[in-house]
Every structure is written in structure tokens, then in C-alpha cells.
Amino acid sequence: LPVLESTASSGDLSRPHHIVSVVPNRYPRWFTLSHIESQQCELASTMLTAAKGDSRRLETVLESIQKNIHSSSHIFKLAQDAFKIATLMDSLPDITLLKVSLELGLQVCKHIVASGRNGPALLAVNTNQSVCGSLVFGT
Numbered sequence: 001l002p003v004l005e006s007t008a009s010s011g012d013l014s015r016p017h018h019i020v021s022v023v024p025n026r027y028p029r030w031f032t033l034s035h036i037e038s039q040q041c042e043l044a045s046t047m048l049t050a051a052k053g054d055s056r057r058l059e060t061v062l063e064s065i066q067k068n069i070h071s072s073s074h075i076f077k078l079a080q081d082a083f084k085i086a087t088l089m090d091s092l093p094d095i096t097l098l099k100v101s102l103e104l105g106l107q108v109c110k111h112i113v114a115s116g117r118n119g120p121a122l123l124a125v126n127t128n129q130s131v132c133g134s135l136v137f138g139t
Helices: 029-050 055-068 072-086 095-115
Strands: none
Touching: 029 055, 029 072, 055 095, 072 095
């Protein structure tokens, strides 16, 4: 997420592209960033719900999530949300939304593998570097 910071002192108005905050910050930067990321995740979940049944809109929402959300835990939550939305009891499963859920889950797996951490995922990758495996949860 891009975060704007004020680097100019409150008396320095010679550089108009800097934003000068008049209100003192009550929360530390890490809290604010975490809160913004959580709000962004909630918005993405709402957008997934609104796009259900419209493959073009779902594709746009998926691309936006993949581009702008970088937290593996938030992406995992969105994958779960997409799965829940796709498999509501009152209707047949939405195949396109299930594919979005799978793509987001695979993105989480890629993040875990790329970070080198032991995580709740295992990927099987073929020689073309395309994912052909499945998620295995556990330690």
C-alpha cells in the first residue's frame, strides 16, 4: 500500500507537493497501516460478493486483489470468503468464484514457498512453472 507521509515541517510551504498534517497522529504508523490493510481486505471481500455471477467483474476484482493486497493472511481470508460466497446453501456453486478462491489460495501458497518459511501449504509445480498441485493443510 502506498502511504503518504509529511516530510516538510509545518512552516515549509515552499514545496506544495508535500502534505502537512495539522492533526497530531494518535496511533503509531504500524497500527494505522494494519488498520488500512484490514479495511482494504473487507472492501475486497465486499467487492467479491457484489461481483458474484459476473465473470468480467470477478476477473477485475481478482486482478485488483493480486496487485494491491500483499499480506498472505489477508489473501487467505479472501480465498475463504470467496469459497463461502460461491457455495451458499440456497443456490448452485458459482464456478467462476470458486476459481477465484483457488487462485487466491494458490497465491498464498506461492508467497509461503517464496518466503522459504514452513507453512500450511505444499505446492506441486510442473516444469512449466504452472501450478498443478493442491493445498495440504497441517504442519
